[in-house]
Amino acid sequence: MAAPTDAKKRTQPPWEPPSGAGCPKLHLYNSLTRRKEPFVPQEGKKVTWYSCGPTVYDASHMGHARSYISFDILRRVLTYYFDYDILYVMNITDIDDKIIKRGRTNYLMDRYLLEASSPEQRLKDVQEAMKMFESKLNKETNPDKKQMYIGIAKATTEATEGLQSTLKSQKEGSEIEKSTKVMLEAARDPLCDWLDAEHGSEVKDKSIFFKLTQHWEREYHKDMDALNVLPADVLTRVSEYVPEVIAYTQKIVDNGFGYESNGSVYFTTSKFDTAPGHHYAKLVPEAFGDQEALKEGEGDLCISQDRLSEKRSANDFALWKASKPGEPAWDSPWGQGRPGWHIECSVMASSILGGSMDIHTGGVDLKFPHHDNELAQAEAHYDNDHWVHYFLHSGHLTIAGCKMSKSLKNFVTIKDALKQYTSRQIRLVFLLHSWKDTLDYSADTMDVAVQYEKTVNEFFLNVKAILRDAPSSGPEAFEKWNQPELDLNEKFETCRSKVNEALCDSVDTKMALESMRALIGQCNVYMQERRAAKAPPNRRLLQNAAVYITKMLRVFGAIEGDEPIGFPMSGAAQNVNVEETVMPYLQVLSEFREQVRQTARQQKAVDILKLCDALRDDILPDLGVRLEDREEGAAVVKLVDKETILRERQLAKQQAEEKQRKKEEAKRKEQEKQAAKDAQRRIPPSQMFLQETSKYSAFDDKGMPTHDAEGKELSGKQIKKLAKLYQAQEKLYNEYLKVSEATPSNDSVSAATNLS
Known part of the structure; x- marks a missing residue:
């Protein structure tokens, strides 16, 4: 039938987008502005990133872990969550005052200990060294360092008095040898300083220094691998960039911001700060002129009066240092010398990333003078005012409220921390705190991370147990959603939204993990309610939640491997799903054990029940298998990392022993109280x-x-x-x-x- 000719012409109504709030954009806390700024790379999704690496002269400690794990988390989130293409450059400082002094003193101390010398001569040497050390102690103004020096002086005095007493009593040789060894260990720092002052200028072999740095660089990489920190895309070493340092320094001099003095080259801070378009101390302007910080930045070997007198201003800093006897040296237009500390990062970052970069990271203690000097040097070299667009600084790590520091001998090495906690637990403690805030490393803090890991792992195991009882495909894999499922899904969506908001808010992993913890709690309540109602939970909904949490923990670097749900089993061969392989056999074992238990109960066979309990409590846990008995049916089988189970058993044992100890202590106190009361009554x-x-x-x-x-x-x-x-x-x-x-x-x- 034809449409009527006078029919009203009908039109499609205009489409309008939903009036939602939209997706939040990534903001990062920028130390340059001291506020959160929208993150906008210079070239689309490409991000150029330079991170200050370690000075390799000793073992890496948890203060290093604070920085490198924090930056690894930021890097992973920007790469795997926000999909940026990152070029990550990091340096290794292998020329530095600390390295030179440590290399020399190690060499001189080893040589000294090999020399034939009587205990009386050793005692005399230590007493001589202590005169110099006490002078150093008296001049020290830093209260933390002064306290450390007092402790060293006290220990050395006690050890020398011990040796003197042993010598006077004319004890046998082994006792004298033992007392001498104790004294030398206590007096190592004063003795090293004294040996360096006496013989440091005699050390000429560069290999002494590089042998030290190569050893500790290898150890650093082992530590980072153990912590699951991604390796840098580009790794630079100062020793490989000396020609570039010389050329870079010459350009700064040519641009009018540097000058030569007595074979060293210094940066003119006042001229740079007053030049149009330049600003000195951008990060910490209030620290401009802080002589203590500036001296520390120059290094222990460059704070002598003759060095300080070379500078036109106390605020100037070294770009190139004339080498003294006993220091490694390279040829330069200004004579034999070596790179200054600050120039190395400006040169190496510029060599790879050019005249500007998107992100520069480092510890908060490097803000001034190191990073402020880096900025000044690079901007003087390129004659620009935007060498770094986003400066991100990780917070301090403290131990019981005191700053963790190698120079203060107040640190926990990464290797020692890994003897007590797993790499994942250490990473979780950083994830549970803001990357830019101070974090106190303690048993209590780590316990929070351990409990978080346990909560997450139990959730994964419970979901896996439910999924094993369900078909993975076909019509039976899909179940009707009722109100409990709708409610749980709404909470799931809320969690994802909150996690996204948290990561957009300067990568707030603390809030992200709290949101994930809340979702796990809601899923646990849902499973309990379904169990109480004797109704099966919606397996696919729980699976989606578990897959999401696994994915986010993988983004954060807390989960390795590609298993869709849960933590991987340690020691599993690559591309082998241990759970899929062994679970059918374990399920059969669990069902057989339940039949044996039921028969033993009926026949009151106590010994057989004990054997069933031993299988659950002693045998299977050693294989990484946990059985959880329930009111009806076979025990739930959970594959748990063997080390995790052993730690759980050890913790449970310790808690039981502590509970018993407290019980006995309370009983003893009550008995004492009663005895005192009885004694009082008799008066x-x-x-x-x-x-x-x-x-x-x-x-x-x-x-x-x-x-x-x-x-x-x-x-x-x-x-x-x-x-x-x-x-x-x-x-x-x-x-x-x-x-x-x-x-x-x-x-x-x-x-x-x-x-x-």
Whole structure:
């Protein structure tokens, strides 16, 4: 039928987008502006990133882990969550005052210990070294360092006195040798300083320094691998960039911001700061002129008076240092020398990333002077004012409120931390705190991370147990959603939204993990309610939640491997799903054990029940298998990392022992309290004050005090108070007498027994 000619022409209504809030954009806390800024890379999704690496002269500690794990988390989130293409550059400082001094002193100390010398001569050397050390102690103004020096001086004094006593008593050689060794260990730092002052200039072999740095760089990489920190895309070493440092320094001089003095080259901070378009100390302007910080930045070997007098201003800093005897040296237009500390990062970052970069990271303690000097050098070299767009600084790590520091000998090495906790637990403790805030490393802090890991792992295991009972495909894999499922899904969506908001908010992993913890709690409640109602939970919904949490923990670097749900089993061969392989056999074992238990119960076969318990409690846990008995049906089988189970058992044992100890302690205290109470009851009221001669000097015929210890008569108020105590004791004593009269003595009981 044809449409009527006069029909009204119909049009499609215009489409309008939903009025939602939209997706939040990533913001990062920028130390340059001291606020959160929208993150906008210079070139689309490409991100150029330079991170200050370690100075390799000693073992890496948890202060290093604080920075490198924090930056690894940021890098992973920007790469795997926000999908940026990152070029990550990191340096290794292998030329530095600390390295030079440590390399020299290690060499000199080893040589000294190999020399044939009597205990008396060793004692004399240490006493000489202590004169120099005490002078250093007296000049120290930093309270933390001063306290450390006092501790070293005290330990050394005690050790030297011990050796002197041993020598005077003319004990056998082994005792003298032992006392000498104790003294040398206590006095190592003072002795090293003394040896360096006496013989440091004699060290000429560069290999001494590079042998030290190569060893500790290898150890650093091992530590980072153990912590699951991604390796840098580009790794630079100062020793490989000396020609570039010389050329870079020359360009700064040519641009008018540097000058040569006595073979060293210094940066003119005042000229740079007053030049148009330049600003010195961008990160910490309030620290401009902080001489203590500037001296520390120059290094221990460059704070002598002759070095300081070379500078036109106390605020200037070294770009190139003229090498003294005993220091490694390279040829330069200004003579034999070596790179300054700050210039190395400017040069190496510029060599790879050019005249500007998106992100620069480092520890908060590097802000001034290191990073401020880096910025000044690079911007003087390129004549720009934007060498770094986003500066991200990780917070301090403290131990019981004190800064973790190698120079203060207040640190926990990464290797020692990994003996006590797993790499995942250490990473979780950083994830549970903001990357830019101070974090206190303690047993309590780590316990929070351990408990978080346990909560997450139990959730994974429970979901896996439910999924094993369900078909993975076909119509049976899909179940109707009722109100509980709708409610849980809404909470799931809320969690994902909150996690996204948290990561957009300067990568707030603390809030992200709290949101994930809340979702796990809601899933646990849902599973409990379904179990109570004897109704199966919606397996696919729980699976989606578990897959999401696994994915996010993988983004954060807390999960390795590609298993869709849960933590991987340690020691599993690559591309082998241990769970899929062994679970069918374990399920059969669990069902067989349940049948045996039921039969044993019916026949009251206690020994067989004990064997079933031993299988659950002792045998299977050693294989990484946990059985959880339930009211009906076979035990739930959970594959748990063997180390995790062993730690759980050890913790449970410790908690049980601690509980028993507290119980026994409470019982002992109660017995002591009762004994004291019984002893008090046995005292006649007439005797209770007579022994208190420090308080009273005279008593009446009832034993009541009448005068205080100085002979002054007691007031009526005091006597009234003492009378109340007297009456109370009289009551207790009378009760004691009644009980004594009613209870026959041991002698009476024995006599009665003999008569019978």
